[in-house]
Amino acid sequence: MALLDVARNALPLVGVDPAVLNDADVAHAVVLGHNVVSVHGVPGVEVALRRNGQLLEGSVTVAPGVEVARPIHLCFGLEGPRDVQEVRVDFQLGQGARARVTSCCAFPGARDARHLMHATLVLGTDAVLTYNEHHHHGMHGAMIVAPHASVRVGTGARFFSNFALLAGAAGKLEIDYDVAVGDDGLAELSARVVARQADEVTLKEAVRLVGVRSRGLIRSRVVVQDDAHAEVVGITEAAGRLARGHVDCREIVLGRARAGATPVVRVLHPEAKVTHEAAIGSVDRKELETLMARGLSPEQAIELVVSGILR
Amino acid sequence: MQRHDGAVMAEAFLHVRDLACVINGRHVLRGLDLDVREGEIHALIGANGSGKSTLAFILMGCDGYAATAGVTRFKGTDLAPLAIHERARLGMTLAWQQPAQFEGITVREYLGLRRSGVDPAWALAQVGLDPGRCLDRSVDRTLSGGERQRIELASVLAMKPDLAILDEPTAGIDLLSMAQILAIIRALRDGGGAVLLITHQEEVALAADRASVLDDGRIRHTGPPQDTVAHFLARGGEHGVA
Ligand SMILES: Nc1ncnc2c1ncn2[C@@H]1O[C@H](COP(=O)(O)OP(=O)(O)OP(=O)(O)O)[C@@H](O)[C@H]1O
Ligand SMILES: [Mg+2]
Numbered sequence: 001m002a003l004l005d006v007a008r009n010a011l012p013l014v015g016v017d018p019a020v021l022n023d024a025d026v027a028h029a030v031v032l033g034h035n036v037v038s039v040h041g042v043p044g045v046e047v048a049l050r051r052n053g054q055l056l057e058g059s060v061t062v063a064p065g066v067e068v069a070r071p072i073h074l075c076f077g078l079e080g081p082r083d084v085q086e087v088r089v090d091f092q093l094g095q096g097a098r099a100r101v102t103s104c105c106a107f108p109g110a111r112d113a114r115h116l117m118h119a120t121l122v123l124g125t126d127a128v129l130t131y132n133e134h135h136h137h138g139m140h141g142a143m144i145v146a147p148h149a150s151v152r153v154g155t156g157a158r159f160f161s162n163f164a165l166l167a168g169a170a171g172k173l174e175i176d177y178d179v180a181v182g183d184d185g186l187a188e189l190s191a192r193v194v195a196r197q198a199d200e201v202t203l204k205e206a207v208r209l210v211g212v213r214s215r216g217l218i219r220s221r222v223v224v225q226d227d228a229h230a231e232v233v234g235i236t237e238a239a240g241r242l243a244r245g246h247v248d249c250r251e252i253v254l255g256r257a258r259a260g261a262t263p264v265v266r267v268l269h270p271e272a273k274v275t276h277e278a279a280i281g282s283v284d285r286k287e288l289e290t291l292m293a294r295g296l297s298p299e300q301a302i303e304l305v306v307s308g309i310l311r
Numbered sequence: 312m313q314r315h316d317g318a319v320m321a322e323a324f325l326h327v328r329d330l331a332c333v334i335n336g337r338h339v340l341r342g343l344d345l346d347v348r349e350g351e352i353h354a355l356i357g358a359n360g361s362g363k364s365t366l367a368f369i370l371m372g373c374d375g376y377a378a379t380a381g382v383t384r385f386k387g388t389d390l391a392p393l394a395i396h397e398r399a400r401l402g403m404t405l406a407w408q409q410p411a412q413f414e415g416i417t418v419r420e421y422l423g424l425r426r427s428g429v430d431p432a433w434a435l436a437q438v439g440l441d442p443g444r445c446l447d448r449s450v451d452r453t454l455s456g457g458e459r460q461r462i463e464l465a466s467v468l469a470m471k472p473d474l475a476i477l478d479e480p481t482a483g484i485d486l487l488s489m490a491q492i493l494a495i496i497r498a499l500r501d502g503g504g505a506v507l508l509i510t511h512q513e514e515v516a517l518a519a520d521r522a523s524v525l526d527d528g529r530i531r532h533t534g535p536p537q538d539t540v541a542h543f544l545a546r547g548g549e550h551g552v553a
Contacts (some may be wrong), residue, residue, distance in 0.1 A: 289373050294424040295404075295424065295425045308413055
């Protein structure tokens with residue numbers, strides 16, 4: 001099978017229609033193992049990716065003022081079940097640029113494979129970037145996936161990220177995002193993860209509100225079941241005058257699973273403010289009892305509550 | 312049940328005898344008897360902390376609210392061994408005094424939990440909410456208190472229960488809408504069901520067919536609502552609470 005077809009076949013796993021890769025209006029990069037399978041840019045969007053030894057290096061650049069109509073698709077897959085894939089990508093959004101990125105990490109056949117991502121994202125003044133990342137790590141549970149990102153949100157710029165891993169085995173997942181927000185900038189980080197079997201999940205998200213009136217939101221929803229373990233660390237640092245941060249973290253722990261949450265809040269300016277709420281534990285009893293009082297079995301009730309918080 | 316003249320009297324739809332409940336060493340209910348008949352709205356009134364919600368939780372089978380003694384039967388079936396959902400499947404349900412919030416679950420889904428054939432949009436319209444605006448909202452804290460209360464009532468309505476236990480369904484409902492809410496409670500009854508209506512509001516109690524006063528862990532009086540409310544207020548006078 002051609003490499004592109006392998007990649008195409010994996011996309012529906014993460015809810016993406018493979019037909020986008022044939023669409024000339026959609027910028028994309030497709031990587032399988034260490035092979036760059038396909039790269040495509042559109043006016044105002046430059047996508048570059050090349051192999052450098054065991055490393056894949058590339059960049060995505062959106063020119064100033066360009067509004068990219070369709071999401072830029074970055075698709076990562078593996079060639080063999082034990083591949084080690086290490087990627088370094090620099091994203092640059094010029095002043096006033098607007099773009100959406102759909103990043104698909106679909107590794108259906110993975111066993112003890114590894115995917116390491118180091119991304120740097122720089123959003124120029126008033127730029128807007130929505131970064132949606134969908135993962136599927138196969139069913140084996142031995143994969144190591146480490147998406148790391150360092151983000152700089154410029155003056156008046158807005159950054160929205162949504163990470164989702166809802167099906168299959170997470171394996172060992174280590175998310176590490178660090179976002180610095182400038183004057184009047186905004187960063188909203190959302191992550192939804194389901195950990196099963198012996199999965200080990202660490203979710204570390206830091207938002208540094210450096211600028212005046214900068215705003216940040218960290219929202220995480222993690223469901224841990226079986227023998228899985230999750231640790232969530234949400235760091236919000238408010239240094240700018242009138243900076244506002246909020247952390248909203250929910251972890252649902254089912255069966256023998258374990259979970260921890262460490263909210264770190266630092267306020268470094270007298271006029272800055274950070275609020276946080278965290279709930280960690282089993283499904284709320286009153287929610288369950290209400291659904292059961294409408295006739296749902298305990299199992300159906302848990303399933304519904306869990307599906308709700310993962311939306 | 313055998314009457315002294317020998318005639319056999321049918322047991323009430325909801326039949327509660329000598330019910331007792333101890334919470335944290337305190338006798339919240341002791342020797343409580345209550346009959347709710349098929350097709351009646353039965354109001355339950357009583358001071359704050361008198362045990363009305365506790366009774367509702369015991370009847371529904373909520374965790375932490377087991378009876379320490381007594382009998383509870385619904386349609387002749389002993390409720391004690393049944394889990395909440397089994398009681399629900401027998402035809403009873405409870406609307407909580409403070410309804411739960413559900414992140415990510417839409418009003419449409421919430422009203423469609425039980426495939427009773429009732430259209431969620433119809434149920435919403437009944438409680439005075441615009442289906443177009445509400446159906447796709449989440450049943451979470453973004454709803455106002457009154458909206459949430461109405462949705463709770465709509466979800467009971469959508470279930471078409473044989474017995475609806477409504478714990479303060481008019482709390483947080485604006486005065487102008489009271490008549491509408493009372494009409495829904497009557498509709499629940501007129502559809503063939505019974506309603507156990509826990510309330511603090513006199514006008515709501517007066518809309519019932521019968522009413523009971525809960526005081527000191529027991530039902531102290533049962534009768535026409537007017538008399539029962541008068542009885543409650545008179546006793547409140549004695550105790551200095553109303
Ligand atoms: N889980 C609990 N733990 C401790 N005490 C409880 C618990 N549930 C109820 N109680 C106590 O039992 C008593 C009865 O409470 P209940 O909520 O049934 O009263 P109520 O009649 O519904 O009052 P209100 O009119 O304020 O709603 C109160 O004193 C209450 O504090
Ligand atoms: Mg109460």
